[in-house]
Amino acid sequence: MPLQALRTVAKPQNGVGAFILQCKRIDLHYCDWAGSSKGMNDFLRTTLPAFAKQNPSIELSVSPRPGRHPVIKGLYINGRQKAICVRNMESGEILRKVELLKAASGERLRRERRPVKSANESVRGVWDPFHGHKYRI
């Protein structure tokens, strides 16, 4: 029988080959009238262009949301969203929040007890009593 290839799908491993940033879009909402949006307006005018230039892979959308607090929303590749209300924050603080959105994956916050997460089989194999040292009475 001739050799037949296995039909498999490549395992997705972001980072092992190429690295793709998980954050694909950030929406920034501001208000011209609200006092809580003062820092946000400054941020949009001064800091945002430089951030956009440094991160060409993130789609940034700025739109007014009149009568509301300023908000930044991040949309991730896994479809989830993260929203942060940046009311009464200064430009520097808002930049830190935007960096937070950029560095996050879209996963929910959960407490990981083990540092290493692996999908690979064990390298040394699972123990069985038939191989290795024989137990002698």
Next chain:
Amino acid sequence: MLSLNLKRALLESRLPVPPTFLLPWAASLTTVSHTTGAGNVPPPLLNTVQQVSAEEQAAGSVTRKAQTPKPKRVDPTTTLARSATVAGTERPTTPSTLFSSPVAPLSESVRDLLPLLQAQGSHYITAHIHDRPYLITQGDTVRLPFFMKDAEPGDVLRLNKATNIGSRDYTLKASAPAPKLKSATTTTRMVLDPTTGSLESHSRVMPATSLDSNTAGASAAMAVAPHFIPHIAKGKVSYLDERLFVCRAVVMGMESEPMRMKEKTKRRNRKIKTVRSKHRYTVLKIKEVRIRGVEEIEGGGELA
């Protein structure tokens, strides 16, 4: 056609990695930075290189005295591996130092068995980041117990501290660590003062430290600990030679734990103070775990 260009670029430039302009996905690849000088690097790249170098410095710094490579005889004055992997912001490395430094010989057991270890399919490595071990294979996700401030998502880190590398049937371990230095009181000698011998006055004499006879590199031979050892220099673990393996990790980003509340109060006191914690952690993805061949190691020179 693209592959021909790549091959030509590889042969011409003699770098382990093709030039950055041919690989748009690896634009931030900054693992080998031995040619970095403040004047050579264009400004957009300078920032990422120094970030990576700061992290490599933190994660992979080797003190001169504590370095004891695995079972082989090593000339203690060679610092070949250090000069190549630790980035050049502090040390003025030039390309010529990589090729001109002497290559320490590998031991017999390593030379015989390394090809067998390399030939087996999958490998694991116990890499140490800030002296904490992580048993990792390629493709694993590691959540570090701290937040690396300078590491942006996409930065590539080179992990150069490891204690074990293994495959299914073979394991490469580092040699045993240097013997613990004893404190001075355990080896002081009781000396009977000859002039007042009858009155039985004793004096304690510190054993002579052999600073004048031996060089600083033979500190393991000293039986007495120096007066003060900072806790970071106690050297409980010895690491493998960096030339034997290549282990790279990509910074995936940052994650934080859910908010934790801790209530602090005393008995019979109604005031309850609440402390909120929400720590941040850096997440790495292990990009490459590779064992280098004997020819590649003994050829010296480029560390890829």
